[in-house]
Each structure stands twice: as C-alpha cells, then as structure tokens.
Amino acid sequence: MNAVAIMKLAEQGKLKVTDKISNYLPGLPRWSDSVSILNLLQYTSGVPNVKWKTVSNDGDNWSDLVHTAKLDFRPGSKYDYNNNNVYLQRRIIASVSGKDFNRYVVEELLNPAGVTDAVMDPTEKDRMMARAFDNKGSIDPLAVPISGWTAFTIEGFYKWTMAIRNFKLISPASTSVILTGYKPGNQSGLGGGMLAGDTIVSHVHDGTARNYQALLADYPAKGRTILLMTNNQQNNLYAFEKSVNNFLDGQGLVPVRKSLRKDLDSRLDSMDCADFMVVYKELKRTAAEEYAFESETTLNEIGYGFLGQNRVDDAICVFEFNTTLFPRSGNVFDSLGEAWYKKANKPKALLNYKRAVELDPGNETAQRIVRELSK
Numbered sequence: 001m002n003a004v005a006i007m008k009l010a011e012q013g014k015l016k017v018t019d020k021i022s023n024y025l026p027g028l029p030r031w032s033d034s035v036s037i038l039n040l041l042q043y044t045s046g047v048p049n050v051k052w053k054t055v056s057n058d059g060d061n062w063s064d065l066v067h068t069a070k071l072d073f074r075p076g077s078k079y080d081y082n083n084n085n086v087y088l089q090r091r092i093i094a095s096v097s098g099k100d101f102n103r104y105v106v107e108e109l110l111n112p113a114g115v116t117d118a119v120m121d122p123t124e125k126d127r128m129m130a131r132a133f134d135n136k137g138s139i140d141p142l143a144v145p146i147s148g149w150t151a152f153t154i155e156g157f158y159k160w161t162m163a164i165r166n167f168k169l170i171s172p173a174s175t176s177v178i179l180t181g182y183k184p185g186n187q188s189g190l191g192g193g194m195l196a197g198d199t200i201v202s203h204v205h206d207g208t209a210r211n212y213q214a215l216l217a218d219y220p221a222k223g224r225t226i227l228l229m230t231n232n233q234q235n236n237l238y239a240f241e242k243s244v245n246n247f248l249d250g251q252g253l254v255p256v257r258k259s260l261r262k263d264l265d266s267r268l269d270s271m272d273c274a275d276f277m278v279v280y281k282e283l284k285r286t287a288a289e290e291y292a293f294e295s296e297t298t299l300n301e302i303g304y305g306f307l308g309q310n311r312v313d314d315a316i317c318v319f320e321f322n323t324t325l326f327p328r329s330g331n332v333f334d335s336l337g338e339a340w341y342k343k344a345n346k347p348k349a350l351l352n353y354k355r356a357v358e359l360d361p362g363n364e365t366a367q368r369i370v371r372e373l374s375k
Contacts, residue, residue, distance in 0.1 A: 003189020
C-alpha cells in the first residue's frame with residue numbers, strides 16, 4: 001500500500017523517489033539527509049529495525065528514530081528488509097498528502113481498486129477477522145506496535161492484484177520502480193517481478209505478520225493468479241504455490257512441509273549451534289517427512305534467526321553446515337559470507353562471496369561486495 005501510494009504521489013509531482021527523507025520528515029537526525037525515498041522502497045536505507053519488544057505505538061517508534069545516532073550501514077550499499085522502511089514511507093505519505101495514512105489508503109487506493117471489505121488496523125472488535133495462532137493453538141493479539149496495516153478478504157486481495165496488473169492505480173513505469181529489487185531475490189515495494197514493455201509478466205509478493213502469512217503470485221501471460229493466505233505460519237506457501245503451478249502445467253507436485261524454525265522458535269533462544277545440531281539430526285532421523293530437510297531454506301532460516309539476534313558465531317556454524325549439504329548453491333555461500341562480514345572477518349567473507357558468485361554469476365550484490373573487499 002505504501003509503495004503504491006508513494007508512486008502515486010510521485011506521478012502527481014508531489015515528491016520524487018530520489019528525494020531525501022529529511023525533506024518531508026523534519027526532526028530526524030542528520031542521517032536522514034543521506035536516505036532517499038527509493039532506499040526505503042528497496043529496503044536499503046540502513047535505518048535500524050523497529051524495536052518490537054519495547055515499542056507500543058507509532059509515537060514510541062518515532063521517538064526511537066529521533067534518538068537513533070547512526071544507521072546500520074551506508075544507504076544504498078546493502079539490503080535489509082525491516083519495517084522502519086515501511087513506517088517512514090507511511091509518515092511521508094501522510095505529510096505530503098495531508099491525509100492520515102489509513103484514510104489515504106481507503107480513499108486513494110482501495111476505493112479506486114473496488115475493494116470495499118478491507119479492514120485497516122483490525123482489532124478484536126472486528127468480528128469477521130480470522131485470528132492467527134501458533135502450533136500449540138495460542139492466539140496472537142491483533143494489536144501491532146506500528147499502524148497502517150490492511151486486512152483483506154480473498155476477494156479483496158484479488159481485486160487489489162488486478163488493480164496492480166491492469167495499472168488502475170499507477171502507471172507501468174511507476175510499477176516497474178517498485179517491482180524491481182536491489183538485487184535478484186530481494187523484495188522491493190511490490191515484492192518482485194518483471195515487465196515486458198507495458199505488460200506485467202510476473203508479480204510475486206509475500207508477507208508475514210506473526211502467524212499470518214500471505215502470498216500473491218500473478219502470471220498474466222498464463223491467465224493465472226494464485227493467492228494464498230494462512231493464519232498458521234509454516235513458511236511453506238511457496239511450496240503450495242509451486243505445487244499449484246506444477247499441477248496446472250501437468251507436472252508433479254512438490255512436498256509441503258512444516259517450518260522447522262517455527263516449531264523450534266521458542267527453544268532457539270536457549271540453544272547454541274551445537275545444541276541445535278543435536279536436535280536437527282534427531283529430527284532428521286525421526287521426522288523426515290514433517291520438515292523440508294531436502295531444501296537449503298530450512299537451515300538458512302535457522303541461521304538468519306541466529307543472525308537476527310546478533311548471535312553471529314551460531315549463525316556461521318549453521319550456514320557452514322548448510323554449505324556442506326548444498327555445495328552447489330550460491331545462496332548458501334552468500335549467507336555464510338554475510339555472517340562472516342558481520343563478524344568483521346573480511347578474508348572469510350571474501351572467500352565465501354567469491355564462491356557465491358562462481359555458483360551464481362547473476363548475484364550482483366555478491367559481485368559488488370567482492371569488488372569492495374578485494375580493495
């Protein structure tokens with residue numbers, strides 16, 4: 001919603017995506033002079049993530065940003081998906097349009113798209129909301145620390161997808177900007193995809209909020225739109241989507257498994273890599289059909305879980321093991337290189353990024369980091 005709104009305002013001449021965010025959000029520290037709106041759209045701003053454990057509302061989050069002394073990295077030099085990029089876009093939209101963000105979404109996006117049954121920032125009073133729950137049956141709260149979230153019915157989700165496909169809200173040129181990520185595999189404002197001239201070839205976007213997950217996969221040339229929504233996160237919607245596509249193409253289905261990280265989430269806090277490997281090997285022996293052990297993603301999710309907690313050594317341990325399981329995957333060496341980079345071990349980071357490029361020559365970010373480290 002925020003990405004489309006930004007491009008709509010750009011088409012109206014009210015902002016440029018190359019503008020620095022300090023133009024629209026006075027009060028932020030000097031680092032805001034170096035962050036562009038495009039950095040926010042591509043998640044390359046370097047702005048630290050929302051402090052989910054301590055932030056209770058938009059005001060708390062703004063206060064945190066005002067007191068943030070420095071960025072996590074130089075804007076435009078690295079991809080880091082986090083919701084402060086979204087939060088700042090929403091504040092810019094409100095500032096430029098003169099409308100509260102939720103009101104802007106309803107009046108300028110949802111209504112023109114024909115979506116009449118969406119709910120902005122749902123609460124327990126919205127009785128038709130399908131509540132999300134974990135594998136133990138515990139129900140998630142609906143309150144989210146930062147505001148501006150849209151809850152769709154599947155019909156509304158489809159209308160939104162068609163509004164994007166048919167350029168009902170913004171032009172093909174604007175759509176291209178927010179459909180193109182910082183590098184292949186990185187999400188931008190609309191996820192990812194490809195245009196051929198003024199026609200969308202593919203549009204794929206996923207999202208997660210606690211135990212809610214959704215996936216949009218639109219393939220106009222095939223006349224095919226796959227929309228998936230769940231209120232019990234298992235990180236397996238892409239497996240469902242691939243199976244649907246394979247079925248429609250007359251090919252075989254793929255295994256759909258539970259998420260190992262999701263099942264172990266609460267226990268990972270008290271595990272180091274050695275503890276985890278004991279559990280992993282036992283589950284692989286006793287529950288091979290439950291989890292996607294055949295996929296590199298399973299261990300990558302665990303490694304990034306450790307990395308997100310700044311437990312870099314544990315992340316390196318997991319990523320290194322993953323490279324022994326999937327030695328032909330550029331992605332797993334890219335992840336290991338990222339972990340060594342975060343540990344400030346540049347020789348080992350360079351070694352693994354070079355291997356990532358050898359296996360995946362299209363990895364432009366790994367190429368750039370290799371050039372940087374080689375200096």
